[in-house]
Each structure stands twice: as C-alpha cells, then as structure tokens.
Amino acid sequence: xxxxxxxxxxxxxxxxxxxxxxxxxxxxxxxxxxxxxxxxxxxxxxxxxxxxxxxxxxxxxxxxxxxxxxxxxxxxxxxxxxxxxxxxxxxxxxxxxxxxxxxxxxxxxxxxxxxxxxxxxxxxxxxxxxxxxxxxxxxxxxxxxxxxxxxxxxxxxxxxxxxxxxxxxxxxxxxxxxxxxxxxxxxxxxxxxxxxxxxxxxxxxxxxxxxxxxx
Amino acid sequence: xxxxxxxxxxxxxxxxxxxxxxxxxxxxxxxxxxxxxxxxxxxxxxxxxxxxxxxxxxxxxxxxxxxxxxxxxxxxxxxxxxxxxxxxxxxxxxxxxxxxxxxxxxxxxxxxxxxxxxxxxxxxxxxxxxxxxxxxxxxxxxxxxxxxxxxxxxxxxxxxxxxxxxxxxxxxxxxxxxxxxxxxxxxxxxxxxxxxxxxxxxxxxxxxxxxxxxx
DNA sequence: TGACTTTACTGCAATTCGCAGTAAGGTGAC
DNA sequence: GTCACCTTACTGCGAATTGCAGTAAAGTCA
Numbered sequence: 001x002x003x004x005x006x007x008x009x010x011x012x013x014x015x016x017x018x019x020x021x022x023x024x025x026x027x028x029x030x031x032x033x034x035x036x037x038x039x040x041x042x043x044x045x046x047x048x049x050x051x052x053x054x055x056x057x058x059x060x061x062x063x064x065x066x067x068x069x070x071x072x073x074x075x076x077x078x079x080x081x082x083x084x085x086x087x088x089x090x091x092x093x094x095x096x097x098x099x100x101x102x103x104x105x106x107x108x109x110x111x112x113x114x115x116x117x118x119x120x121x122x123x124x125x126x127x128x129x130x131x132x133x134x135x136x137x138x139x140x141x142x143x144x145x146x147x148x149x150x151x152x153x154x155x156x157x158x159x160x161x162x163x164x165x166x167x168x169x170x171x172x173x174x175x176x177x178x179x180x181x182x183x184x185x186x187x188x189x190x191x192x193x194x195x196x197x198x199x200x201x202x203x204x205x206x207x208x209x210x211x212x213x214x215x
Numbered sequence: 216x217x218x219x220x221x222x223x224x225x226x227x228x229x230x231x232x233x234x235x236x237x238x239x240x241x242x243x244x245x246x247x248x249x250x251x252x253x254x255x256x257x258x259x260x261x262x263x264x265x266x267x268x269x270x271x272x273x274x275x276x277x278x279x280x281x282x283x284x285x286x287x288x289x290x291x292x293x294x295x296x297x298x299x300x301x302x303x304x305x306x307x308x309x310x311x312x313x314x315x316x317x318x319x320x321x322x323x324x325x326x327x328x329x330x331x332x333x334x335x336x337x338x339x340x341x342x343x344x345x346x347x348x349x350x351x352x353x354x355x356x357x358x359x360x361x362x363x364x365x366x367x368x369x370x371x372x373x374x375x376x377x378x379x380x381x382x383x384x385x386x387x388x389x390x391x392x393x394x395x396x397x398x399x400x401x402x403x404x405x406x407x408x409x410x411x412x413x414x415x416x417x418x419x420x421x422x423x424x425x426x427x428x429x430x
Numbered sequence: 431t432g433a434c435t436t437t438a439c440t441g442c443a444a445t446t447c448g449c450a451g452t453a454a455g456g457t458g459a460c
Numbered sequence: 461g462t463c464a465c466c467t468t469a470c471t472g473c474g475a476a477t478t479g480c481a482g483t484a485a486a487g488t489c490a
Contacts (some may be wrong), residue, residue, distance in 0.1 A: 095311070095313075
C-alpha cells in the first residue's frame with residue numbers, strides 16, 4: 001500500500017526517463033526545468049523517487065565512493081509504460097500564484113507606493129527569471145545542451161517562459177501608468193482610465209498592444 | 216499559540232476588509248477574484264477565518280435564521296492594522312503551474328498527438344478562464360459591480376488575467392505550428408525551426424509577434 | 431410532497447512544505 | 461596543512477494544505 005502516484009510522481013519519472021539520477025541531482029535538474037512548469041519543494045524531490053520504487057516504476061542502487069554512498073534511481077520498463085500512458089491523459093488547467101496581484105486586489109488597504117513597490121518586485125522577479133531562462137537557452141546555440149537530442153523540446157518550452165515573464169514586465173509597466181493617474185488607492189470606482197480599459201476589453205483588444213501611440 | 220499567519224490568511228483578511236462575510240460567502244467570492252491570484256482549496260477558506268479570530272484580527276458572530284445559524288466574520292481594528300502593515304511588505308515571486316507544459320518537457324515519451332492534445336486542453340482551459348473574467352468585467356460597464364468603489368482595482372486586476380489567458384491561447388497556436396514540423400517527438404535535437412527560435416530569442420524578439428508575415 | 435440544489439459547515443487522512451540537522455568530500459587562502 | 465566555506469547527499473518532524481466524505485437545514489420547482 002504505497003501512497004498513490006501524483007502529477008509530481010510523473011514529473012520525476014519524466015526526468016528518470018532521460019537518464020538515471022540521484023535525488024540530489026534531481027533537485028538540481030528541477031531547478032533548471034521542472035520548476036517553470038511544476039514547481040515543487042526540494043523535500044518532495046527526495047521522497048518521490050522512493051515512491052516510484054515502491055510502485056516498481058524505478059529501481060534504486062547504491063554507488064559507493066569512499067565513506068559516502070549515493071542512491072541512483074533508474075526507470076524500469078513498467079515505469080516507461082506508466083509514463084507513456086500518463087502522457088496520453090488530459091492535463092489539469094494552468095494555475096498562477098502571484099502575491100503581487102493580491103496586493104492589487106486589496107490595494108485600498110495600503111498606499112499607491114506600497115502597490116507600486118509590490119508590482120515592481122514582481123517585475124524584477126520576472127526579469128530575473130527571464131534572464132535565467134535566457135542564460136540556459138542561448139548556450140544551446142553553441143551546442144552546450146546537456147541532452148542535445150532534447151533541444152527541440154527545451155527550446156519550445158523556454159519560449160513560453162520568456163513570453164510569460166515578458167508579459168509580466170510589460171503589464172507592470174502598463175499597470176503603473178494607470179496607477180499613476182490615481183490620487184489614492186481607495187474608493188475611486190469607475191475612473192476615466194478604468195472606463196477606457198473596459199471599452200478596450202470589450203473589443204478584446206490588448207491593453208499592452210499600442211503603447212500610448214496615436215493611430 | 217494559534218498557528219501563524221500565512222499569505223492565505225491575509226488574502227482572507229483582505230476580503231473581510233471589504234465587508235463581513237460567512238466562510239461560505241468567502242468561498243464564493245474567492246471563486247470570482249482570489250482564485251486568479253492566490254488559488255486555495257475551499258477547505259482552507261473555512262479554517263482561515265477561525266485563525267484570524269484566534270489572532271484577534273477578526274471577530275465571529277452567529278446570526279440565526281430559523282433552525283440554522285451562520286457565523287459571520289468581521290475584521291477588527293487590529294486586523295486592519297495588520298493588513299496595512301502586510302501591504303507594505305515585499306511579495307513572493309509569481310509561480311505558474313501548468314501540467315500541459317510538463318507534457319511538452321517530456322514529450323518524447325508520447326506521440327505528437329498526445330502533445331497536441333495536452334496543449335489544446337491548456338488552450339481550451341485558458342479560453343474558458345478568459346470568458347469567465349470577461350463575463351464578470353464587462354458587466355461593470357453597465358454599473359453591475361457589487362462594490363462599485365472597487366471597480367478601478369477589479370478592472371486593472373482583470374487586465375492581467377486577460378493578457379495571460381490570451382498569451383496561453385496564442386502561444387499554443389505557435390507551439391502547434393512548430394510541432395507540426397516534427398516527424399516524431401523524440402531525438403530531433405536542433406531542428407531548423409528550433410534554430411530559428413533560438414535566433415529570435417537571442418535578439419529578445421517575441422516568437423508570437425509576427426504571425427508568419429513577411430516584413 | 432418529493433426531488434434536487436444551495437447554504438453552511440466539520441472531521442480526518444493524506445499530501446506537501448519549510449526548516450533544521452547531519453555528515454562526508456572538495457576547494458582555496460594564508 | 462589546516463581552517464573556513466561550499467557542495468553533495470540526504471533524513472526527521474511539525475505545520476500547512478488538500479481532497480473527500482459526511483451532515484443537515486432551507487429554498488425551489490414541478
């Protein structure tokens with residue numbers, strides 16, 4: 001009666017399908033890829049492979065070097081079968097967690113400066129993440145991919161992250177110009193700016209597209 | 216020794232700052248707003264207000280109607296103070312959870328059809344979420360906001376969601392045209408398309424911008 | 431008046447997280 | 461050559477969160 005397989009289990013199984021790893025190596029690898037699609041705690045990355053072994057989807061063997069031993073996990077045939085079966089199932093809807101947006105939702109409880117600071121932090125974080133993805137990916141052009149045969153997947157995956165982080169940076173810029181027209185955070189209601197946004201929303205136009213240019 | 220306050224606690228406190236609610240009402244309200252920035256289980260929305268009471272940030276009073284009673288939670292002055300203090304702190308980085316992107320990362324373990332199906336599901340989910348946000352927000356134009364004085368916040372908040380869901384839909388379109396050039400999911404490595412993407416990434420150009428038009 | 435939905439919760443087991451702790455091996459500086 | 465610090469390689473535990481099932485009254489519609 002091992003505990004049941006979760007999406008996190010399959011995300012580890014997916015890594016094991018590439019090559020055998022130790023749990024420690026899995027945490028490092030997760031930081032380069034998994035974290036952008038399925039962010040999980042380091043702790044879980046140590047317990048999930050054990051669960052996979054219990055289910056017979058992976059095996060663990062100890063490698064010894066000096067006084068120290070490491071447990072290397074390898075995917076089994078059953079593991080590959082289970083992974084392939086999972087690939088054919090329907091994925092859960094995407095979910096975003098953004099504390100800075102909570103601050104916007106409750107902005108009336110703080111100053112406009114508080115709000116702008118929160119949004120700036122989100123933009124800085126996004127810019128930093130953008131750079132991280134860029135660093136990893138531009139090196140692929142020089143043939144520096146640890147798994148060259150996977151470049152088509154890594155790069156297409158990265159495009160989403162870059163678009164997302166770019167969107168965040170650009171949206172914060174837009175939001176700040178809008179907020180700059182506010183005298184306070186509280187009780188403004190339907191301002192001219194808000195009405196303009198609502199009209200552009202109604203026509204399904206992006207609020208970012210025309211960056212304050214006249215037609 | 217009540218358990219400590221989390222971001223989730225403050226997200227509930229933020230709702231209580233608008234007006235008193237029952238836990239049940241909080242779950243309904245969370246579905247309209249909180250869920251897009253701080254998605255939490257319904258269960259938690261029942262326990263968090265209790266924690267706020269333990270901390271003295273809210274009070275609970277029973278209202279009786281017939282045989283049934285409901286517990287209405289009201290923010291205290293301490294609660295408002297704590298909320299305002301929280302608004303001035305730095306938010307955590309944004310985080311995205313997208314199982315469909317995991318499928319892309321591990322696509323070599325399934326067929327191109329599996330991959331396209333997963334991406335289509337994500338696009339459909341995003342389109343559905345887009346519609347939900349649209350429905351809530353276009354009604355504001357007719358003056359149908361439950362808290363008219365908060366329209367400026369709700370609408371600016373909504374613009375982010377719309378941009379995000381639109382990005383997902385558009386990126387999936389792009390990803391699918393790229394994938395359509397693949398004969399298999401496995402071992403392709405640096406294809407022509409991948410190289411083109413990498414070059415465009417290098418120049419920080421969006422892969423979505425010019426939708427296959429010549430300059 | 432019977433069936434079904436909405437309102438209004440609680441209990442509990444399973445899952446996940448954050449943090450602290452342990453310990454060996456490697457690296458560079460003085 | 462030894463001290464400090466970083467990396468590798470984990471485990472334990474309490475706290476936070478989830479998912480699911482269960483309870484029950486009130487409202488709705490036919």
